[in-house]
Amino acid sequence: MIKIAVxxxxxxxxxxVEVCDKNGSSIQKRAGExxxxxxxxxxxxxxxxxxxxxxxxxxxxxxxxxxIAVVAEVMGGLxxxxxxxxxxxxxxxxxxxxxxxxxxxxxxxLLALAKEHNVNYLFEASVGGGIPIIRPLHMCLAANExxxxxxxxxxxxxxxLTKMIRxxxxxxxxxxxxxxxxxxxxxxxxxxxxxxxxxxxxxxxSLAYGRHIYPREVHTEGIRAVTLEDVAYAGxxxxxxxxxxRAKRLESGKLAVRVSPAxxxxxxxxxxxxxxxxxxxxxxxxxxxxxFYGKGAGKLPTASAVVGDIVDCVKAKGTIRSLxxxxxxxxxxxxxxxxxxxxxxxxxxxxxxxxxESVFGTVRAxxxxxxxxxxxxxxxxxxxxxRVDDGRARLEEDGLEIxxxxxxxxx
Amino acid sequence: MIKIAVxxxxxxxxxxVEVCDKNGSSIQKRAGExxxxxxxxxxxxxxxxxxxxxxxxxxxxxxxxxxIAVVAEVMGGLxxxxxxxxxxxxxxxxxxxxxxxxxxxxxxxLLALAKEHNVNYLFEASVGGGIPIIRPLHMCLAANExxxxxxxxxxxxxxxLTKMIRxxxxxxxxxxxxxxxxxxxxxxxxxxxxxxxxxxxxxxxSLAYGRHIYPREVHTEGIRAVTLEDVAYAGxxxxxxxxxxRAKRLESGKLAVRVSPAxxxxxxxxxxxxxxxxxxxxxxxxxxxxxFYGKGAGKLPTASAVVGDIVDCVKAKGTIRSLxxxxxxxxxxxxxxxxxxxxxxxxxxxxxxxxxESVFGTVRAxxxxxxxxxxxxxxxxxxxxxRVDDGRARLEEDGLEIxxxxxxxxx
Numbered sequence: 001m002i003k004i005a006v007x008x009x010x011x012x013x014x015x016x017v018e019v020c021d022k023n024g025s026s027i028q029k030r031a032g033e034x035x036x037x038x039x040x041x042x043x044x045x046x047x048x049x050x051x052x053x054x055x056x057x058x059x060x061x062x063x064x065x066x067x068i069a070v071v072a073e074v075m076g077g078l079x080x081x082x083x084x085x086x087x088x089x090x091x092x093x094x095x096x097x098x099x100x101x102x103x104x105x106x107x108x109x110l111l112a113l114a115k116e117h118n119v120n121y122l123f124e125a126s127v128g129g130g131i132p133i134i135r136p137l138h139m140c141l142a143a144n145e146x147x148x149x150x151x152x153x154x155x156x157x158x159x160x161l162t163k164m165i166r167x168x169x170x171x172x173x174x175x176x177x178x179x180x181x182x183x184x185x186x187x188x189x190x191x192x193x194x195x196x197x198x199x200x201x202x203x204x205x206s207l208a209y210g211r212h213i214y215p216r217e218v219h220t221e222g223i224r225a226v227t228l229e230d231v232a233y234a235g236x237x238x239x240x241x242x243x244x245x246r247a248k249r250l251e252s253g254k255l256a257v258r259v260s261p262a263x264x265x266x267x268x269x270x271x272x273x274x275x276x277x278x279x280x281x282x283x284x285x286x287x288x289x290x291x292f293y294g295k296g297a298g299k300l301p302t303a304s305a306v307v308g309d310i311v312d313c314v315k316a317k318g319t320i321r322s323l324x325x326x327x328x329x330x331x332x333x334x335x336x337x338x339x340x341x342x343x344x345x346x347x348x349x350x351x352x353x354x355x356x357e358s359v360f361g362t363v364r365a366x367x368x369x370x371x372x373x374x375x376x377x378x379x380x381x382x383x384x385x386x387r388v389d390d391g392r393a394r395l396e397e398d399g400l401e402i403x404x405x406x407x408x409x410x411x
Numbered sequence: 412m413i414k415i416a417v418x419x420x421x422x423x424x425x426x427x428v429e430v431c432d433k434n435g436s437s438i439q440k441r442a443g444e445x446x447x448x449x450x451x452x453x454x455x456x457x458x459x460x461x462x463x464x465x466x467x468x469x470x471x472x473x474x475x476x477x478x479i480a481v482v483a484e485v486m487g488g489l490x491x492x493x494x495x496x497x498x499x500x501x502x503x504x505x506x507x508x509x510x511x512x513x514x515x516x517x518x519x520x521l522l523a524l525a526k527e528h529n530v531n532y533l534f535e536a537s538v539g540g541g542i543p544i545i546r547p548l549h550m551c552l553a554a555n556e557x558x559x560x561x562x563x564x565x566x567x568x569x570x571x572l573t574k575m576i577r578x579x580x581x582x583x584x585x586x587x588x589x590x591x592x593x594x595x596x597x598x599x600x601x602x603x604x605x606x607x608x609x610x611x612x613x614x615x616x617s618l619a620y621g622r623h624i625y626p627r628e629v630h631t632e633g634i635r636a637v638t639l640e641d642v643a644y645a646g647x648x649x650x651x652x653x654x655x656x657r658a659k660r661l662e663s664g665k666l667a668v669r670v671s672p673a674x675x676x677x678x679x680x681x682x683x684x685x686x687x688x689x690x691x692x693x694x695x696x697x698x699x700x701x702x703f704y705g706k707g708a709g710k711l712p713t714a715s716a717v718v719g720d721i722v723d724c725v726k727a728k729g730t731i732r733s734l735x736x737x738x739x740x741x742x743x744x745x746x747x748x749x750x751x752x753x754x755x756x757x758x759x760x761x762x763x764x765x766x767x768e769s770v771f772g773t774v775r776a777x778x779x780x781x782x783x784x785x786x787x788x789x790x791x792x793x794x795x796x797x798r799v800d801d802g803r804a805r806l807e808e809d810g811l812e813i814x815x816x817x818x819x820x821x822x
Binding site: 284 | 430431433434437438440540541542543546547554555556621680695696698699700701702703704706709712714715718721
């Protein structure tokens with residue numbers, strides 16, 4: 001029997017304990033040993049919980065228990081998760097986590113530490129909830145150079161955008177609904193401003209390209225500025241607006257990494273990823289496009305990814321199965337302004353179409369019902385972000401008001 | 412440096428050699444060692460190939476070369492692939508394969524043999540081409556009980572059906588086009604009669620449920636009987652016709668496994684899997700629905716899956732990383748007639764709607780443009796297959812002609 005501990009008895013933590021209980025026999029079969037939760041770390045007491053006897057407030061109870069071989073860190077946040085994870089790894093325990101903040105900031109360091117101490121640091125649950133993506137990306141695509149990764153990585157914003165697209169619900173109303181349903185936090189910033197998606201694309205990019213890509217290096221836009229007018233124009237173009245995190249290898253060898261709302265074709269496999277679901281597209285030079293789809297969050301899906309990692313640690317028995325990437329040397333990420341982009345711009349003003357043409361050349365004009373006569377929306381060809389920014393500035397100089405800017409993706 | 416051999420220098424085999432060459436440096440990074448193809452077994456010579464020096468006609472050259480640690484069996488067919496694989500495993504070499512026929516017939520035996528000899532037998536490429544599905548199913552979903560698997564597993568039939576749906580091209584014409592494009596063999600039976608999809612669902616079901624499920628146990632229908640009329644009615648229902656292989660755990664503990672054309676909703680993630688693409692849905696009790704999508708066949712996608720397995724064997728270095736299932740005890744698969752199904756039936760005759768109602772109760776009638784007045788198509792509620800068959804017989808007794816029968820899926 002293998003003893004494990006769970007740090008953090010919130011939504012995911014209680015899910016981990018529940019999955020271990022509920023699917024115990026099949027887990028045992030796959031792991032080759034029985035897995036038993038022997039300690040739960042949390043600041044709170046849980047007098048009503050059947051697991052109340054396992055709860056401790058003292059991290060040392062886990063750190064110094066030689067029988068505990070694997071620890072699930074599902075506390076979230078940088079501290080104390082970071083210090084705890086370091087200490088556990090140094091004590092020879094494997095750590096599995098759903099903590100995308102920690103992995104995206106300290107992944108390279110913790111992976112190296114795990115290697116040094118001959119244990120594992122696994123984080124399947126940090127991206128895509130219950131969707132297997134980390135290990136498939138690393139192992140099954142071992143034979144590919146990864147050209148590009150693009151993902152709808154945040155279920156909350158995808159729920160909001162789906163409501164805007166399907167029911168013409170304005171952003172504020174859709175956000176309030178998401179909050180009522182428990183999909184969004186009271187402070188929704190991490191989701192709607194794109195930070196959550198940014199952490200996840202950083203983890204995927206680090207894994208695919210072998211160098212730590214930090215969230216602070218990645219241009220990140222959220223969905224607050226997306227309007228129903230943009231949704232209508234996207235529909236006319238033949239697509240939908242999604243919050244997409246993407247990483248692409250440029251010819252220069254650098255990576256273009258960004259998070260922003262983007263227009264994707266209805267025909268795309270990502271275009272049909274709706275509601276709280278996530279979808280991640282991996283473009284390999286041998287496989288072509290491979291897409292992974294499923295619930296990107298939620299108690300049981302995320303818990304199941306954590307437990308899958310626990311099973312892997314148990315099966316690995318000391319051999320190092322950790323995924324790995326090396327610290328950043330700086331300069332891996334291409335300057336945002338040099339990255340190529342296909343812009344959509346919505347603007348207002350007299351003679352808009354002539355002005356736009358004089359700045360951007362031939363563009364595709366889009367239409368929507370009941371548009372004011374002086375509104376003009378268009379999609380131009382691919383160009384560096386700097387040309388988009390300069391073009392927008394010129395449109396403004398020529399008297400147009402820029403109402404919104406998005407990009408168009410070709411997945 | 413790790414030496415490998417490739418048995419079969421056809422489409423997939425030449426792809427394996429090409430991927431090893433082209434992505435050599437990233438493969439080396441991931442495997443931790445350089446991987447070098449030292450032998451290629453084929454009956455033919457390849458005087459024009461840059462790899463001609465590596466070609467041998469003699470299996471013994473591979474079997475008795477102590478330096479060859481991993482062999483890719485991409486010959487296809489049961490023999491001599493089966494005997495060769497056995498001999499290689501017994502000689503202490505790991506074998507990786509794309510051979511779905513062999514895995515679906517002899518998987519349990521070869522897996523047990525590999526375990527006995529402390530080597531690996533891996534077969535990621537046998538299902539879904541370049542889509543990572545075998546390992547994600549086994550490892551990342553370790554925490555789930557798998558309730559159901561449903562897949563569009565055959566690219567050729569999916570191409571044909573897509574042509575029928577999008578361009579109203581009749582089956583025969585679409586098949587001829589697929590043959591011209593090289594998607595279908597001159598003898599297309601393995602694809603269009605569902606045998607290929609059957610082998611693949613057997614492999615997935617064996618893995619998910621831990622017992623060998625044989626193709627001969629699985630009710631298999633192909634797509635030859637699907638007509639443009641059925642396509643039109645499916646559209647009216649709100650869906651498309653796809654060839655789906657599925658395995659579902661019934662309350663009895665037995666499995667319902669079948670391959671047949673089926674109507675799937677446009678809204679479903681499987682409903683948008685078009686052309687030669689494959690899509691596989693895995694319904695876990697913790698993850699919910701997870702879908703894997705990508706190119707299910709083709710030289711480089713399949714080769715990349717084979718090479719991924721080779722990398723895994725190299726990294727495993729002797730530890731057993733094999734997936735596993737045990738031999739069938741018989742009786743795992745539920746009698747086809749007892750399995751639940753939601754039928755679609757198209758029939759012809761006077762008073763068809765009244766007759767249908769008297770047999771099946773309330774049904775949903777479907778409509779299509781220019782239908783003959785005596786044609787009637789409907790979808791009934793879920794019932795055992797035997798009730799569908801009995802109902803069809805009663806309709807015929809009452810003077811109706813059954814034109815086609817399909818089932819409706821709720822993925």
